[in-house]
Amino acid sequence: MIVKICTRFAQVGLTVIGLLFFVDLNWVKAAERSLMAPPSSPVEHALAQVTSEDETVRESAIRILIEQGDVSLLPQLEELRANADRSIRQAIKPVMDLLKNRANLSSGDADVRRSAATDLGMAGRTAAISWLEQAAAKEPNKWVRYTMEESAALLSLTVEDSSIKIAAVQKLGELRSQNGAPSLKELVTTGNAAEATDQQKVLATAAVAAIERIETWNAWSSAIETIFRAISLSSILLIMSVGLAIVFGLMGVINMAHGELMMVGAYATFVTQELFKVYLSPSAFDSYFLFAMPISFLAAAACGFLLEATVIRFLYGRPLETMLATWGVSLVLMQAARVYFGDLTAVVAPTWLSGGAQVMIGVYLPYNRIFIIGLSIVCVVGIYLLLFRSNLGLRVRAVMQNRNMSACLGIPTRKVDAYTFAFGSGLAGVAGWALTLIGNVEPGLGQNYIVDSFMVVVTGGVGKLAGTIVASMGIGGLNKLLEPSFGAVYGKVLILVLVILFLQWRPSGLFAIKGRHADS
């Protein structure tokens, strides 16, 4: 309340000063302006003077226009600006920006309101304080209101009155304002200087308290963001490794071309996008992403089916050779993509997945990451249903446990292998589809994560979905949690060491099926 009253006083005071200034100069310039129509109000007068050659005249006119803050003047200013020369155009621009931002404060779009509030906070014109406060009082959106209050407080820091300043400092602390921290720190340094006045010292102590609040909050919010990033990476790894793990569990085969099947999925998405661009109206464009999902699944599954039928089928029981052969396939696929598509092809994320949600002050979660997390959950549930609630799943599990026995009982094991491999490849395609949201579509797309996902399979053990989930959470999580303190590279080194040490304790992964084979 006090803040408001004080600002109001300050505003009125400044207006009076401005008017006096204006009147004073008006007398001096009166003779020159005799040809013009007599000014009916200070605003119109100022409008007339804005184009003046004299800099002081111009500035006082601008000040008046800003104090008045009349948004309806915008068209007239625009007109003036169009006809004026360069220096005057430059002088008018800040006024227009301020007024535009003021107009935008009551825009229908929350993002526009918010960015207007941010701009006003940066512009450093104290007149905007009352505009922001008025707008904040009516603002329905929590985060826009937050920005408005923050900007108002930031501006109040530049006011002369020290009680307003202290109130602003406290307000910034209360808001945990990230943007306020630098100016607060400045206050502290001036307050700690030897020649500081008492008022500055009081301000400094208030600022210290506010900074402390802001920094504690920052620590929490960065922790939350790290955790979110960790979950996000984990779910990417999970979508990638789950197909790999199922195939490994069933056939004992690590498909080194898994990353390239992801690449196939990503390129399928890209091609779908291009087709939508060419053949369908722009209004339908946004939905391409949904259509791309089954397409990328099918494309990758078809590639996987082919790979199984032409290469892997002939290498049963020779897992190491399979690794090498699939690696060869991956080289061929990568180079084929490079030759055909070139190096840089990007997918435009649909509008409903761009942007993000703010959940807390300073914590901003991008929608595409949230989408990927959701997708991984859907994938896991889908795979669970397929493995444990379907006929194919029953057979897959039977073959996993004992291939020969299942074959004796009439399960077509080769067919089960082929379908499972195609399904696992399709999952890779879905992973590729999701990865287009967070990176370019490039031939090396699969290589970025593939070694990590191999590690997930090895750590998780075979035959249990839970192992893959826990391992991808562990490896993805550790990756991101170690990153802030060790850096990405040494974090990876540490993870490798941890995995090796872990395998000392559990040589065949987290949840290995217990067998009686001499090997196990």
Added chain:
Amino acid sequence: MPTPESGALDQSRGEGVAFWVVGFVLLVAMPLLNVLPPEDSWLHLSDFSLNRFGKFLAFAILALGLDLIWGYTGILSLGQGVFFGLGAYCMGMHLMLTIGKESVYGSDLPDFMVWNQVKALPLFWKPFYSFPTALLGAILIPTLFALVFGFLAFRSRIKGVYFAIITQALALVAWLVFNRNETNLGGTNGLTDFKQILGFRLSDPGTQRALYVLTVLCLGGTYLLCRWIIKSRAGRVLIAVRDSEPRVVFSGYTPANYKLFVFVVSAALAGLAGMLYVPQVGIITPAQIGVLPSLEMVIWVAVGGRGSLAGAVLGAVSVNLGRSVLTNYFPELWPFILGGLFVLVVLLFPDGLVGIIRKSRSLLRPMGPGVNKVVLSEGDR
């Protein structure tokens, strides 16, 4: 192009003859062809070709080590590039330090340190002023590293696909670490711009010839060492581990020790190869030690014929020769060929070139005594 007459290896007498013939060609004939005939003669072997061949033979040393562990013991290590890199960097660091004031910036420090504003030589670089230390380090550092890594891996019975993946992760991690600037190993650009070795100019063809001869001698020694290992009792156990590890366990052996032994030997050989590679090629970068190079090393052995020492040498030389010719003329095609090789060799020619030679010989001489003596069968168990 001289290649080892590998088919003769079935019979030990033939093998001996082939060894000395190939040895003579590599050691005497090729350097002489480089020196004696005039430059425009068709017999002349250019400095460039000889140098390139020296590089291939350095790779062949690595391939022999890889053949020991993969071909004979059935352990697929996808991290040989790391050991190669450790050896190469040891040598490279020594050569960097011998540049001295000749460097671009005229500083005692290597150029990249000047760029990165490193003021003093890092402590771990200091021993590499001495040539013997560099030689020793190039062998011992990979050996020790393999000892620790292999001990942990084999102790917990990590094998098969698991071992391959762990070693691949090792290659990835090593690549990442060598790429960093703050490890003071030259970052992405690696170590290069060497001037001299033991006072001899590296740009001098004579020095390169000497290095070539040295590489051939090392290759010969390595070959004999590997042959001795596989003919020994330990070698028999290694082959048995490949064919059926549980049986080896039940017969009272501890496979882990034998595996560790062969892993360490192969790492030391990779280090030796790296050491010989650097002065001949003149550069070592992280790109040569990552995941892909490590896999390519496996394909050398696969193409030549695993489970055959001559095959490893043959594969390393022929794949690299093919690579350097084809990447010259069809740079876009090489990945297709390499990938195709992986698939084809694994699917159709599991015994590689040696297998093809052996088969064609047996077709030509169906009643010969060596026909039924199939040396080694493929497969992991």
